[in-house]
Amino acid sequence: MSQKEIKIMQKILNVNDRIADDLRTEMSKKGIVYINLMSSPGSGKTKLLEKTAGAIRDKIFVIEGDIQTTLDAERLAAAGVGVYQINTGPFGGDCHLEAGWIRSALEEIELENVKYLFVENIGNLVCPAEFDVGAHINVVVLSVTEGEEKPLKYPLAFRNSQLCLISKTDLLPYLDIDLEMMKANMRKINPQIRIIELSAKSGQGIQDWLDFLAEYKT
Amino acid sequence: MHEGAIVKSLLDIANKSFTESELKEVNRVKVIIGKFHNIVNEVMEMHFDLMKKEIAGFEQAILEIEERDLIIQCRKCHKTTSLNDINFACSDCGSTDTELIHGNELYIASIEGTDNTK
Numbered sequence: 001m002s003q004k005e006i007k008i009m010q011k012i013l014n015v016n017d018r019i020a021d022d023l024r025t026e027m028s029k030k031g032i033v034y035i036n037l038m039s040s041p042g043s044g045k046t047k048l049l050e051k052t053a054g055a056i057r058d059k060i061f062v063i064e065g066d067i068q069t070t071l072d073a074e075r076l077a078a079a080g081v082g083v084y085q086i087n088t089g090p091f092g093g094d095c096h097l098e099a100g101w102i103r104s105a106l107e108e109i110e111l112e113n114v115k116y117l118f119v120e121n122i123g124n125l126v127c128p129a130e131f132d133v134g135a136h137i138n139v140v141v142l143s144v145t146e147g148e149e150k151p152l153k154y155p156l157a158f159r160n161s162q163l164c165l166i167s168k169t170d171l172l173p174y175l176d177i178d179l180e181m182m183k184a185n186m187r188k189i190n191p192q193i194r195i196i197e198l199s200a201k202s203g204q205g206i207q208d209w210l211d212f213l214a215e216y217k218t
Numbered sequence: 219m220h221e222g223a224i225v226k227s228l229l230d231i232a233n234k235s236f237t238e239s240e241l242k243e244v245n246r247v248k249v250i251i252g253k254f255h256n257i258v259n260e261v262m263e264m265h266f267d268l269m270k271k272e273i274a275g276f277e278q279a280i281l282e283i284e285e286r287d288l289i290i291q292c293r294k295c296h297k298t299t300s301l302n303d304i305n306f307a308c309s310d311c312g313s314t315d316t317e318l319i320h321g322n323e324l325y326i327a328s329i330e331g332t333d334n335t336k
Contacts, residue, residue, distance in 0.1 A: 001242070004333040008235050012228045012249065012324050096220055126256050127220035155304050156254060159318075188305040191314035 016131055019099035023106070023134030027117060028218040034117045035213075036135035038157055040150075041123030043143040044167040044200055046072045048209075049118060051200040053081045056210060058115035063105050065097040065122045072120065084109050088122065096127035099134050116213060125150070129157035136218055143168040144175060148182040151189050158189040163196065163212060170199040221257060225265040225281075228326045233273055235329055244279045246330040252286040252321035259283050275331075288321030 011017065027034040037045050053060055053076070061082040064073040066089075073085040084105050088094040097119060111117065119135060121128040129140075140161040142150055145168060151158045158164065164186055172179070179197070186193055196212065198205025232247050247266075251257050266281040288301035292308035293316060299309040301321070307314045 002333050003330065004241060005328050005330040006235055006239050006241070007328045008231060008326050009328070010231055010326055012224055012231065012326050015227065015230070092222070094223060096223070098223065127223075130220050130255065131223070152304055154256070156256060159254070187314070188307070191306060191316075 013131065016099050019103055020132035020134035023099060023102060024136060027134070027136065030111065031218060032111060032114055032117050033137070033213065033216050033218055034119075034135045035137045035139055036119045036121060036128075036133050037139050037141060038121045038125070038128045038161070039123060039141035039143075040125050040146060043123070043141045043146070045120050045123070045141055046075055047200040048141065048165070048167065048198075049076060049081065049120060050079045051203075051206055052209070052213075053079050055206060056116070056213070059113050060116040060118060061109065061111060061114045062118045062120055063097075063102060063109075064120050065101075067093050067095065067122060082109075082114070094127075095122055095124045096131050097121055097133055098131045102133050125154035125157045129154070129160050137162050137216060139163045139165060141165045141167050142182070142186075144171055144177050144179065144182075148178050148185055151182070151185040155189045158186055158193065161190070161193060163194045165205075165209065166195060166197045168199060168201070169197050169204055170202040221261040222265045224257070224324070225262060225269055229266075229269055229273060229276070231326050232329050233276070236275055236331070239329075240333060241275070241329070241331040242334040243275045243277075244329050244331040246282055247276075247279055248282045248284065248327040248330070250284045250286060250323045250325045250327050252323040253288055254318065254321045255324055259285075279329075279331075284327070286320050286323050289319050290316040291319045292316050 062076050064085045068089045070085045073083045076083040138161040140157045196205050196208045236244050263281055270276040270279050291298045292313050294313045295311045297310040306316050
């Protein structure tokens with residue numbers, strides 16, 4: 001009996017990455033723009049989606065990720081948005097969505113005439129950034145109340161996103177936040193990141209967000 | 219919090235290699251993890267120690283984590299910079315057109331164990 005080492009040298013998440021690549025290809029073929037929204041809890045993702053659905057002419061569909069409850073899905077359904085809820089709570093309470101979850105959800109979803117498919121990822125700036133869900137565009141939402149330093153504390157989410165939406169800008173008059181410092185910190189992590197300041201409440205910046213979506217080609 | 223899902227994936231790969239091998243049992247699983255991933259080694263080990271008990275041949279295995287520091291390479295002057303604070307700018311020419319060449323690793327490197335055949 002002797003000691004033996006077997007070399008493997010594989011990406012640990014290679015199965016997830018393969019499913020994600022397949023999903024991206026599939027959505028491209030269907031002409032659907034697929035967007036993954038990531039943020040901390042309470043940054044305003046659901047409100048933004050309500051606002052987006054009300055302002056956009058094209059049909060959208062949302063896959064809603066939460067550990068518990070269907071509250072966000074109910075809000076979106078009330079706004080007339082097609083929505084599918086994934087709760088990870090009964091399955092170990094994962095704090096992020098993986099490509100396999102999305103693939104399973106899509107088997108039950110009718111995407112006819114849908115132009116934009118959104119994943120509202122589970123509220124958490126750490127874990128969702130690690131798992132490619134196959135989206136064309138990763139968007140990180142950071143509200144102005146969260147602090148300038150958050151991009152430095154959660155670099156992967158900002159490095160792996162093409163767009164950052166700085167949300168709740170209607171609150172700026174009441175805060176001491178240094179918005180330029182927040183943006184500079186984002187660019188330290190990801191010099192190419194596009195940044196849009198918006199408020200789903202006041203409507204500021206919403207048109208820039210819609211223009212960004214409209215300009216994207218799959 | 220995502221360490222559990224990562225450990226599950228790495229054990230799936232390790233177990234596949236183990237079952238295709240002539241090893242009698244696995245006593246070490248080596249992984250390479252870049253510091254960009256916000257992974258807490260102790261949490262990885264905790265999940266590993268829980269999950270290994272469910273996999274025949276892995277009950278005695280230990281997880282060995284090799285960490286990789288963050289290193290960027292400038293696309294303009296090609297100099298490399300080791301990052302202490304996360305700022306993706308070249309320390310030599312200041313360009314932000316850089317590539318992360320180390321620190322983003324998330325690999326299973328190998329499994330090690332006793333070979334039954336000799």
